[in-house]
Amino acid sequence: MLTSSISLKDLVRLDRQIQRDQSAPLRQLQERDRTIGAELPAKSPRRRLRAWLDALAERDEAQRLRGVEVSIGFWLALLGLLAGVLAMSGLLLVEQQQPVNVLLFLTLFVGLQWALLLLTFIVALGLALNSDLHLPLESLNPARWFFRRTFKRYAGDIRLEQLTPAVRLLLLTWGQLFGVFFNLGALATMFVILLVVDRSFGWSSTLDISAEALHQGLQWLARPWAWWAPEATVSLELVQSTRYQALQTEFGSAQVVAMRAWWPFLVACITAYALLPRFVLWLLFYFLYRRNLNRSFVDYPGARLVLDRMNSPLVHTQAYAHESALDKGGDTAAAHALPANRERFSLSWSGALKQVTPRLEQMGLTRETVRDAGLDLAEDQQLLDEINRDRKDVIILVKSWEPPLSELGDFLRGISPKLDCYLLLMPLPGRGVKPEELTDWQQFARQGHHPRLTVVSGGDEAHQEVRQ
Amino acid sequence: MNEGDKVSKGKGSNQGDNLPRFAVVGHPNKGKSSIVATLAQDDSVYIDRISGSTRLTRHFPMQVDGQTLYELIDTPGFQRARAALAWLEKHCSNVSERPQAVKAFCEHSKEDRQYFNECELLQPLIEGAGIIYVVDGSHPYGPEYEAEMEILRWTGQPSLALINPIDNDEFVEEWEIALGQYFKTVRVFNAHTAPFEKRISLLTLFGQLRPQWQEPLEQAVEILQQERRHQHQQASQVIAGMMVDILQHRETQRLPSGMPTEPVERALQKKYRHHLLSREKLCRKRVEEIYAYFQLEREEESLELLDKDLFDQQSWYLFGLSKNQLISVAAAAGASAGAVLDMSLGGTSMLLGTLAGGLVGGVGAWSLSDRIAKLSMKGLPTGGVSLQYGPWEHPNFPFVVLGRALRHQQLICTRTHANRNKLSLREAAAENPFESTTTTEKARLMNAFKEIRKGKQLVKHQQTLADIVYGQIKEL
Ligand SMILES: Nc1nc2c(ncn2[C@@H]2O[C@H](COP(=O)(O)OP(=O)(O)OP(=O)(O)O)[C@@H](O)[C@H]2O)c(=O)[nH]1
Ligand SMILES: [Mg+2]
Numbered sequence: 001m002l003t004s005s006i007s008l009k010d011l012v013r014l015d016r017q018i019q020r021d022q023s024a025p026l027r028q029l030q031e032r033d034r035t036i037g038a039e040l041p042a043k044s045p046r047r048r049l050r051a052w053l054d055a056l057a058e059r060d061e062a063q064r065l066r067g068v069e070v071s072i073g074f075w076l077a078l079l080g081l082l083a084g085v086l087a088m089s090g091l092l093l094v095e096q097q098q099p100v101n102v103l104l105f106l107t108l109f110v111g112l113q114w115a116l117l118l119l120t121f122i123v124a125l126g127l128a129l130n131s132d133l134h135l136p137l138e139s140l141n142p143a144r145w146f147f148r149r150t151f152k153r154y155a156g157d158i159r160l161e162q163l164t165p166a167v168r169l170l171l172l173t174w175g176q177l178f179g180v181f182f183n184l185g186a187l188a189t190m191f192v193i194l195l196v197v198d199r200s201f202g203w204s205s206t207l208d209i210s211a212e213a214l215h216q217g218l219q220w221l222a223r224p225w226a227w228w229a230p231e232a233t234v235s236l237e238l239v240q241s242t243r244y245q246a247l248q249t250e251f252g253s254a255q256v257v258a259m260r261a262w263w264p265f266l267v268a269c270i271t272a273y274a275l276l277p278r279f280v281l282w283l284l285f286y287f288l289y290r291r292n293l294n295r296s297f298v299d300y301p302g303a304r305l306v307l308d309r310m311n312s313p314l315v316h317t318q319a320y321a322h323e324s325a326l327d328k329g330g331d332t333a334a335a336h337a338l339p340a341n342r343e344r345f346s347l348s349w350s351g352a353l354k355q356v357t358p359r360l361e362q363m364g365l366t367r368e369t370v371r372d373a374g375l376d377l378a379e380d381q382q383l384l385d386e387i388n389r390d391r392k393d394v395i396i397l398v399k400s401w402e403p404p405l406s407e408l409g410d411f412l413r414g415i416s417p418k419l420d421c422y423l424l425l426m427p428l429p430g431r432g433v434k435p436e437e438l439t440d441w442q443q444f445a446r447q448g449h450h451p452r453l454t455v456v457s458g459g460d461e462a463h464q465e466v467r468q
Numbered sequence: 469m470n471e472g473d474k475v476s477k478g479k480g481s482n483q484g485d486n487l488p489r490f491a492v493v494g495h496p497n498k499g500k501s502s503i504v505a506t507l508a509q510d511d512s513v514y515i516d517r518i519s520g521s522t523r524l525t526r527h528f529p530m531q532v533d534g535q536t537l538y539e540l541i542d543t544p545g546f547q548r549a550r551a552a553l554a555w556l557e558k559h560c561s562n563v564s565e566r567p568q569a570v571k572a573f574c575e576h577s578k579e580d581r582q583y584f585n586e587c588e589l590l591q592p593l594i595e596g597a598g599i600i601y602v603v604d605g606s607h608p609y610g611p612e613y614e615a616e617m618e619i620l621r622w623t624g625q626p627s628l629a630l631i632n633p634i635d636n637d638e639f640v641e642e643w644e645i646a647l648g649q650y651f652k653t654v655r656v657f658n659a660h661t662a663p664f665e666k667r668i669s670l671l672t673l674f675g676q677l678r679p680q681w682q683e684p685l686e687q688a689v690e691i692l693q694q695e696r697r698h699q700h701q702q703a704s705q706v707i708a709g710m711m712v713d714i715l716q717h718r719e720t721q722r723l724p725s726g727m728p729t730e731p732v733e734r735a736l737q738k739k740y741r742h743h744l745l746s747r748e749k750l751c752r753k754r755v756e757e758i759y760a761y762f763q764l765e766r767e768e769e770s771l772e773l774l775d776k777d778l779f780d781q782q783s784w785y786l787f788g789l790s791k792n793q794l795i796s797v798a799a800a801a802g803a804s805a806g807a808v809l810d811m812s813l814g815g816t817s818m819l820l821g822t823l824a825g826g827l828v829g830g831v832g833a834w835s836l837s838d839r840i841a842k843l844s845m846k847g848l849p850t851g852g853v854s855l856q857y858g859p860w861e862h863p864n865f866p867f868v869v870l871g872r873a874l875r876h877q878q879l880i881c882t883r884t885h886a887n888r889n890k891l892s893l894r895e896a897a898a899e900n901p902f903e904s905t906t907t908t909e910k911a912r913l914m915n916a917f918k919e920i921r922k923g924k925q926l927v928k929h930q931q932t933l934a935d936i937v938y939g940q941i942k943e944l
Contacts, residue, residue, distance in 0.1 A: 022750065026757035038533065299927045301712065305705050308698070315695045316531040318510035318760070319542075350612040375611055377550055401607045403496040403519030406547035406585075428607065436517035440497075443518060 005290070006297045008069045008170060010050060013057045018302035030309050032056075037310025045298045045307055052310060072146050073177060080178040084185025092193045099202035099244060099251075099259050105266060109186060113179070113274045120175060120281065127168055143174030166296045169289035176282035183275040187267065200251075200259030201266070202242040215239040218265070225268055232268040234261075338422055338456050344393040347383065349408060350374040352397045352426050370397065374408065384414040393420045400425035400433045400458065404444035412449040421453045433457045488538040488681035489597035490674050493589045493620065495613065496520055496545030498604045499632040502659035502886035504528060504542040507667055509760045511885040513542065520544070525588045530688055537688040538674075538681070541597055543589035549615035552586045556622060567624040570594060590623065598677040599627035601647075605656065606635035609646040617650040626677035628653035630670075659886050664696060699881070700941050702758045707873045708934035710751035715866055715920045717743055718841075718858035725852045733843050736857035740841065748869070752876055759880050765890045787871030787901060788864040789910070798863070800911035841865075859921050866917040867910075870933075871901040874940060881944050901940075909936055 021029055036055045042048050091108060092100055147167070193199060203214065215236045219226070222233040241258045244251065251259070297303070348354075348370050373383055373396070387394055394415055398408070404423075415421055425441055427433045438457050445453045492500045497519035505513035508528035514521050528540040546552075552573065560569035571594050577583035593599060599620050603613070620627060629651040631643050640656055647654045657670055668689050675685025719736045723729060756764050789797065841858040848854055860866065875893055878901070883891075902910065913936060916929040 301709055301927060301930055305702060308702060312698050313532045315691060317508045319526050319528045350610055377554055407550060440518045
């Protein structure tokens, strides 16, 4: 249980790691997280995420963050203690001529704290109801200032505070911790002062409050402990006998003795109405904070993606080695035309003519003048012999849509280099020769299969020229 | 049986010779590499209009946690099929020795550059790969294919033929007849547009080439389907994350009192826009990576477009909601939606007018604010003012941002890895991304947007967004 409990430091680390991963290549993250995830025996998402963090986040970072949460608590406790000491000694020691006014004492140590408790209550309620009415109140919390200052150093911009209610609960927890130590400090100071200095208590008010009414009120206050600690209550006589006037400095000795009897009641008041509620709230908020923290950890934006990467198998379908890019074909050279009125040897390669028959006439060719090639290797050899004997220009009709093959290259190599050779690209009826097809063939022509090889696009202009 | 068992069981039976392998072979430039790129989801494959773009055999193993289930092999096209066949015929008289002859041919031609391509493509077949023969259904059959198919038959490997209708399907029937004489199985498969299910069923078909390949291929198919759902989930999380970030964003700046605010306002506005755009870009890139697109080119002007789109009122309704929709969604979102509308209307009275107007069919009463966000100023106790630009004000803004993300995701996941065209959001803008979203869902979205804007319960609302987005894209 202990190992899987999450602390704020983990949330900060998680936040930072997720931020860091945001711009890293996904494939890399997938491989990394799957490797970590596959080896983890832990099943619960929280443990897995924690283990993932431990595997990733830098060691010293964890070290640095470790103490932050604890040290903020420590400083706040110390601050509370100091504030309590100062407040109590201020009240008891500043004006030594007169007795300490009980009414003032109660207002400061009970009334004021109840007002603060009320604010805490509103903040907590706001948090529970997700309203933002409490936001201005939240800024009154000294813990918030501490948190911002300290965590800013460790966590950069404080996204956490916005993202998770856990942090707000932590601030509330710290606020209570401050209160608990404030009251402890105040109580301790009171004991010490009463031990070494003779301080008496009385009461005095500008308003016309009767002793009976005050007694009634105080008895009501003391009700929670009256039945088991009767010495910590006040009697009517005490109230009556300890009233004093402003500016009064002389007191009868009986009155002075009576005035010393107030303190058990006051201690009980601070304990029951200030220390105890603070302590209970501290425990409550701390519990809520831990619960929320554990939940926020797995729910943290981006954490799901991480868990997902850890849990699902790494599927890879791509090739590993990189393909070396080919030199791309140059621009399409200007289209050439067939020479007019010259004797020539016409060939139809791989049945190119079959698909383009309607155009034949138009191009000044007839079926008889065109011989078939590219079907049978032995026939091709015979054709080559004939061509090299006749010494006429050679026109080879090819399918523009089919890629040029080395086979054709072999054939061209067999033609005497002294003859002019033309590759006439024949498109499918109604489609025309596409620019990329022309580029493909022109690139082929540059490969040196024949020194006097020209590619002619069988587009309409070419047909015209053939006829002239 | 859980998955781990299945995989490890597969391990034993799939290694070495038993590994299902498929060599994609055929004439040059007929889409062999395209088919491999699509099936292997590899957008780095070199695909070009010019023939001979593939020079060497390349292997594309399908791996799960490093363990190979099957392998696709891309090969260069035949260049001297007739001559190769002539060699084979010369060196073999007995039909039963034909596969041996093919092997001998490759060994004999190792040093011979002339048959380099033939050897490259035959080598995997000699090693036991199944044959996937590819032709182009938009151009006619010709006699030059016969020698190729004959050689393939000589290898004695199980085979199937794919007709890839590159430009159209004009000659598909002709091809079906021609191929039927050489191949038991002939299928039409468009390498550039095949949807996911089509690819999956093709892989299943591959598995039927040999009985012992069936199981690993079925297993692979199952994993690929799982992976696909997984990709959708991840994409929805990423999109929701971006939304939360953008919807909350604001830029602030302190200014001593008495200083002119206008230049600061402009600077803040610029910073705000910059943040939005870069956050959007990051999300786009992640979504592309999730679907294994690493080299995708976006339309050159698309960055500019993005800038314009997001801030151009004219195109708002292309991706977001129309005024009427906004009104009805706001009404459905309940009382709390009043606040959203108020943001742009500046008053409840006007809102009432709008709703009434909306109900009787007139929308004129509602004039949307012309800005996404606006500047607010706050006096500081220490003197001076604090200027803040953002968060968004316009109720349509989040819908536009989400709509664009959905459109992008949709384009990515319906694309194939063989497609080398630039991606253009604008192009596919025919259908509004919220066409099929119900009003209730839109209302849920609107409420979530509003809450996020206030920074409330971000974790919960991010999940709401992710769920709704997933609901939208899981059908793709
Ligand atoms: N529109 C469209 N074009 C396609 C399709 N299949 C292939 N192409 C195009 O056809 C050309 C050749 O595709 P590749 O995949 O390189 O063909 P290949 O068979 O590998 O070519 P080589 O490697 O040169 O033998 C490319 O320009 C592709 O864009 C398709 O289904 N539709
Ligand atoms: Mg290729």
